[in-house]
Amino acid sequence: NFMLTQPHSVSESPGKTVTISCTRSSGSIASNYVQWYQQRPGSSPTTVIYEDNQRPSGVPDRFSGSIDSSSNSASLTISGLKTEDEADYYCQSYDSSNWVFGGGTKLTVL
Amino acid sequence: EVQLVESGGGLVQPGGSLRLSCAASGFTVSSNYMSWVRQAPGKGLEWVSVIYSGGSTYYADSVKGRFTISRHNSKNTLYLQMNSLRAEDTAVYYCARVYGATDWGQGTLVTVSS
Numbered sequence: 027n028f029m030l031t032q033p034h035s036v037s038e039s040p041g042k043t044v045t046i047s048c049t050r051s052s053g054s055i056a057s058n059y060v061q062w063y064q065q066r067p068g069s070s071p072t073t074v075i076y077e078d079n080q081r082p083s084g085v086p087d088r089f090s091g092s093i094d095s096s097s098n099s100a101s102l103t104i105s106g107l108k109t110e111d112e113a114d115y116y117c118q119s120y121d122s123s124n125w126v127f128g129g130g131t132k133l134t135v136l
Numbered sequence: 137e138v139q140l141v142e143s144g145g146g147l148v149q150p151g152g153s154l155r156l157s158c159a160a161s162g163f164t165v166s167s168n169y170m171s172w173v174r175q176a177p178g179k180g181l182e183w184v185s186v187i188y189s190g191g192s193t194y195y196a197d198s199v200k201g202r203f204t205i206s207r208h209n210s211k212n213t214l215y216l217q218m219n220s221l222r223a224e225d226t227a228v229y230y231c232a233r234v235y236g237a238t239d240w241g242q243g244t245l246v247t248v249s250s
Contacts, residue, residue: 061238063181070230071173071181073237082237116181123194125171125183 030128037134048117138162145244158231174227
């Protein structure tokens with residue numbers, strides 16, 4: 027089994043760019059797809075990135091995903107930050123047939 | 137339009153049972169990979185169980201032997217039968233459809249308390 031580690035919180039100003047990391051503890055980050063979910067307070071999660079770098083329809087291209095084998099991590103980058111981007115973000119991957127979630131990152135846009 | 141509507145949550149005593157339902161529309165449950173994910177109050181997301189289109193099922197270690205995922209094809213509904221409930225099972229339970237991206241329901245709250 028492996029773990030996914032995210033920073034507890036990040037903050038940035040409107041209009042800027044922020045990157046949230048998700049580091050896999052063992053095994054290759056490239057061996058299973060990584061998804062990213064956004065969860066605003068009091069709401070259900072929504073998918074912002076799937077299969078490492080794919081955006082569902084309706085998700086703005088300000089959101090992008092990538093993986094880096096050298097650091098064994100995935101990243102979610104949000105550019106042109108808006109106040110509405112303030113939320114919790116979770117990365118998720120697979121361990122055999124089990125889902126593994128990161129602990130979540132609280133993004134503050136101030 | 138894809139919709140997932142969970143129901144069946146509520147207050148139950150430790151050791152009790154509850155069955156959650158997830159009524160789907162806009163797609164066929166039996167043709168998709170469906171999962172249950174929960175979130176304890178103030179905590180992060182935790183995967184609970186999955187059922188594949190072929191019928192294979194898998195569970196998190198924390199619920200194995202106590203929870204059962206199933207589906208009713210003609211009702212286009214996903215279920216989670218939860219037995220021997222514990223205080224630590226208290227959470228909002230979400231059903232999810234995975235098709236590459238993931239669609240999520242609105243969740244149903246389960247509270248296990250005496």
